[in-house]
Amino acid sequence: MHDPDTPVRPLEFTRLDPDVMASHARELFERMRSRRSVRDFSTDPVPRALIEAALATAHTAPSGANRQPWHFVAVSDPTVKAAIREAAEAEEREFYEGGRAPDEWLEALAPLGTGPSKPHLTDAPWLVVVFKEVHGVAADGSKITNYYVNESVGIACGLFIAAVHWMGLATLTHTPQPMRFLNRILDRPTHERPYILFPVGFPAADCRVPAIAKKPLDDVVTWVG
C-alpha cells in the first residue's frame, strides 16, 4: 500500500456524531446554494488577510501526484487592474463583436446578458489570477512533469470559490479568451498558463444576477445500489 521508504503519520480525523454530520451537510449546502456569479462589484475594500485565507484554502486542494500545479497572483494595484481590464476588453470585443465566438456560443450566453464591457475588473478590490503550471521547473532548469493539471487546478479553484462565498464575499469565474495577456502584464513565465481570473469583493448595492436555475438533482445524479 505505502512505499516503505515514504514516511507516514497518523491521519488526524475525528468521527462526528451522525446528527452533527447531517447538520454540517445541510449548512454547507444551504450556504453554497446562495452563491451566484457576480458581475457588478462594489469598490469597497477587502482586507488582504481574507484573500490570503481563501488562497490558503485553495492551496489545500488535492493534486495529481501532489504536484500542486498552480500559481495565484492577487492584484489590488489599480494601475495593474486597469491594464488587465483594457487587455481583457480587447479580447472580449473580438469574442462578442469580432466574429471569434460561434453563433451557438453567443446564443448560450444570451440569457446571462454578458458582453465585452468588464467594469468588474477595475471595480472589484481584488483580482485573483490563477495560473496552471503545465510543467514544473527543477532547480537545474529541467522540466518536471505535472499530472492531471486541469483537474487539479479546477479543484483548487472550486475550493477558492467556496472559501470566498463562505466568508461573505463574491466572485466571478472569468475566462476572457485567450488570456495570454495575463502572462505579460503579471510577468509570469510561459510554463504557467492563465486558467481563471477571479474578481473578488462585495457585490454592488444594485447588483442583479440572471434568473437562471440549476437542473434538478435527479437529472444529474444516478444512484447505483
Ligand SMILES: Cc1cc2nc3c(=O)[nH]c(=O)nc-3n(C[C@H](O)[C@H](O)[C@H](O)COP(=O)(O)O)c2cc1C
Ligand atoms: C469555467 C467557467 C468559465 C466561465 N467564464 C465566464 C466568463 O468568462 N464570463 C462570465 O461572465 N461568466 C463566466 N462564467 C460564469 C458562468 O456563466 C456561471 O457560472 C453560470 O452562468 C452559472 O451561474 P452561477 O455561477 O451564478 O450559478 C464561467 C463559469 C465557469 C465555470
